Amino acid sequence: MIPLHELSFFILAALILVISPGPNMIYLISKSITQGKKSGFISLTGVVCGFLFHIIMVSFGLTAVLLAVPFAYTILKTLGTIYLLYLAYQAIKPNSKNIFDVDKNTSYDSPKKLFTVGFLTNVLNPKVAVFYLSFFPQFIKPEYGSVLTQSLELGVVQVLVSFSVNFLIVLTASRVALFFSNNPAWIKVQKWFMASVLTYLAIRMAFSKAK
Template identity: 40%
Template sequence: MITLSAVGGVALVELGMALTPGPNMIHLASRAITQGRRAGLVSLGGTAVGFVCYLVASAAGLSALFTAVPVAYTVVKLAGAAYLAYLAWGMLKPGGRSPFAPTQDLLPVSDARLFSTGLLTNLLNPKIALLYAALLPQFLDSRAGPAWAQLLQLGGVQIVVGITVNALIMLGAARISGCLAARPRVMTTQRFAAGGLLGVFALRTALSRTPVSS
């Protein structure tokens, strides 16, 4: 059984990543603003299924791969840290953009297209791949049972936090967009806070140890 500290750690990591602008947030916010909350919820359903796909793949093989080939984890870890640092710079540099001010005029599409786009956006999201490949293994504990069982539990925590945050963002996208557009200082604060959190995660990822074996 995973510890409360592991649950809290995963929840904080996912909270920080979910609040950092990325493909999922931009897609959901844009759809909700352009096509309405219902469209955003359908897209969110696809996003949720994408999380589950990553969770199953992670529990089935990632931990075994990293145990058998430690260098594979090192490569993923360093690549992930570099990517997080890149995202952090994208938020912190002058002119960084908030996802709550979409510039594209999206045409309405069917529910099937909304769902599939939400799914593919999540499956192709480097942040989520990084989360399952390099971040969740940091919270594994050799005393807490098989690695795959811990990954299922930790992944469940990530999914609950991720879907909750994305749902709240999507439901409030139009209001948040108008609020931030009228308050440049608040938008700047949001960008720096998100970028700072991402920088912390980048450093933690780079310094993390190889995950324990199952």
Template identity: 50%
Template sequence: MIELNHWFIFIGAALIMAITPGPNLIYLLSRSICQGRNAAIVSLFGVVTAFLVHMFAAAIGLTALFLTIPIAYIILKWLGAGYLLWLAWQAMRPNAKSPFEARELAPDSRPKLWLMGFMTSFLNPKIAIFYLSILPQFISPQHGSVFAQSLTLGFTQIVVSFMVNLTVILTAAGLARWFALNPLWLLIQRYVMGIVLLGLALRLLIEQRKMA
């Protein structure tokens, strides 16, 4: 059983990860602007399908890893905190891109839209690293089945990401237009996101030191 306060913190982490610059968000935003909401929603279901693949693979792998190599739990936690620090730097570094800056895409058929959404998410290193280094931060072998905890957190991440991406799809044109007219907010958005990521990474590092 996952502790309630850890679950809420995980929801916050999943939310921050969902809005950080990455292939999924940029692709869906661009698809919505270039081909419309319906096309972007079809792509979103491809993205979610890839999430399920990552989730089940991670749940099986983490269960086996924690049972056979206990120190791997600590290693993954440190890697997760390090990855959050790297994301914070990527958000705040000079000349960084905002996820709300779209790119041009040609129209595609529904099957290709689903496939492109799936492949964009499946090959997205941010998603793979999230499941392998961030998600383990919130799993405790002492609190029951690692597999069950992994699935609970995985489905939580999928729901949060789905809602964020759906909101972006439905408001893509307005978001892109507003940010184009207010470029200062692109900079503010990046720095706020970077500071939140930095805070989450430091919290995890401090918590790990207390547990040591």
């Protein structure tokens, strides 16, 4: 089992990353605003199932790679650092899109399509796999027990964090969109705060050492 202090930091990192705008968040916000909360929740179910798919694949993959290739930790750490810095840049790059600007002239989708698109949006998003492969190893240590068990533990925690945040997003999408449209300055604050935290996580990851 992963110690509570390590798990607490992972929860914070997972929270920061889940509120970083991406395909999942854009899709959920779009469907929640244009088709209502019910459609948002159906879409969220698909997204969560996509996370579970990635977790199973990555957990078994990490177990094989980390046990077979000792320097894999360094490779994954480097990828993770680059990925976090990329996310930080995406948050503040010029002319970046406001995720709350959605096209309201969209047709209504069936529950099956909402679930399927939500699932595929997550499964086919390479950033999700990169996050798991590059971030999980920073918290997995042989002295904590089975690598597979630790990976699955982190996966479950990440899904719970992601589900909780996205659940709130579906509930409040319309009100949040209205708030940001009326207070554009807060969008800049949110972007720079996000970029600062992601950069801190990248630096921490870059200087972390395998034990």
